[in-house]
Amino acid sequence: MGRVSGGAVTATAPHLESFPEAAVLPFPVESASPAITSIANLMVAGAVPAMVVGPDRLLKFMTEEARLLLDITGTDPLAIRDVETRTGLRIGELSVPATAALRLHDRNLMFTLVPLSGGASGAVLVFREAERLNDSQVSFVSFLKETIFSPLKSMREAMLAASSSRDRNPLWIDSAATIEQILCSLEMAPQVKEPAPAAAIPPVVDVLRSVSARFRSLADLKTIGLQVDAPKLEETFLQHVALEDALSILVDNAIHYVPEGGQVVIGVRLMEHKGLPLLLFFVMDNGPMVPEEMRARIFDPSFTWDPSAMERGGRALFRVRDFAIANGGSVWVESKSGKACTFFLRIRPAALPPRPS
DSSP, X not given: OOEEETTEEEOXXXXXXXXXXXXXXXXXXXXXXXXXXXXXXXXXHHTOOEEEEOTTSBEEEEOHHHHHHHTOOSSOOOBHHHHHHHHOOOOOOTXXXXXXXXXXXXXXXXXXXXXXXXXXXXXXXXXXXXXXXXXXXXXXXXXXXXXXXXXXXXXXXXXXXXXHHTTOOHHHHHHHHHHHHHHHHHHTSTTTSOOOOSSOOOBHHHHHHHHHHHTHHHHHHTTOEEEEEOOOOOOBOTTHHHHHHHHHHHHHHHHHHSOTTOEEEEEEEEXXXXXXXXXXXXXXXXXOOOOGGGTTGGGSTTOOOOTTOSSOOOSSHHHHHHHHHHXXXXXXXXXXTTSOEEEEEEEOGGGSOOOOO
């Protein structure tokens, strides 16, 4: 109501109660990223002492097994320095993979740091027993190989193909990178990685055909021509499983960068060095070139692959370099704009088994 003053009506402003403020509730940081959520769920399902660390070196998620192992109670925010204090470890850069052995509470443990890439950042810290697996654990590992590895690899390849055919949708690219991180984490667990079969050593030409067959479906999906270029060779390589893994990394990267309708060629040539045989493998494509300043850096373990970057980089190429060095060889890339990008992998003769007479 108003009141009359000098013949005029003066309005009285109504009294308004202040709007109640919503309560501030703690939000689970691990729910902010699909990548972190996926890895956290996997760690819980695996019942392993593990934790997710953010780029600020604060712990974003920790399994109950990790809390028990490190005697951590309460809900106060923790950081990497708390883990270092309880274990005696010195944890370096989160972008660099690392593995170390330690003894904690009369238990022999292995510590592994797995960097996160894609839309997530930070790292995953995993503690695992150094002793041999018991029967129940062996059974779980067998189940893991049969029901998780193959579906995850198929999902990763399908998402990479979808990201290329749908204008490089960042959601598909990030999802594929997340699955890649999960696979890398699983492969570091004891007894999970497939051992080399106790069978006859295949010729290196068969190794190339096996790699080509592995990526045939993905190449067809992107309408990319995938060709094997190799003469009839009888030469074999003792570590043929590791060789196939190294070549698969090169082919996987090539298919990622080659546009639809492009071409990828995987091949080998037999050469000689001081009278001894030398195997020179190559993966060539007509995709974008690798910048001159990156041609050595992409093979470093600290190199961070960005699938959405305009420049051509590489994923897991440090593994190819480690394989080459372990076998007395080398790996490098030659790239020319408008022509071809070729990755070379050379293996020294001493890594070859004796040729039959």
